[in-house]
Amino acid sequence: MLSVSDILKILDKVPIWKTLSELPRRVEALEQANKALLQKLEDQQKAPKIAPGKTCKACGQPASRRTSSSVSKGPFGDLGARDEIWTCSECGDEDHLTVKPM
Known part of the structure; x- marks a missing residue:
């Protein structure tokens, strides 16, 4: 019977698994960048014309x-x-x- 660690070792050999495992970090980074851009846009809209x-x-x-x-x-x-x-x-x-x- 396979253990969880054995399954993870097998998945590490699959190329798409590495990409999928990095997605949460990438999504978090993109959300932070998006938040910063939205704040910059809001500041520009509040600035006097x-x-x-x-x-x-x-x-x-x-x-x-x-x-x-x-x-x-x-x-x-x-x-x-x-x-x-x-x-x-x-x-x-x-x-x-x-x-x-x-």
Whole structure:
């Protein structure tokens, strides 16, 4: 009569048995990876949505944001022109613009 240890020795010689015996560890690893990915997705969905900024002329990244705006001191200030400063959050470059009213 065969004992359990004899059966396990026989099964160890069968190629598919090794794959089947590794499945619980692989499933556990995949479940942990899936949990981590779901947590990352949830964190991204909770994060505030920030629209891409204006394209920076220096580095080309869409990271420029208007950091200052005031009535233009130039000749068109009385007509509504505004002086704006746009600063890139990637490279720190500043772009000074005079925006004319439409």
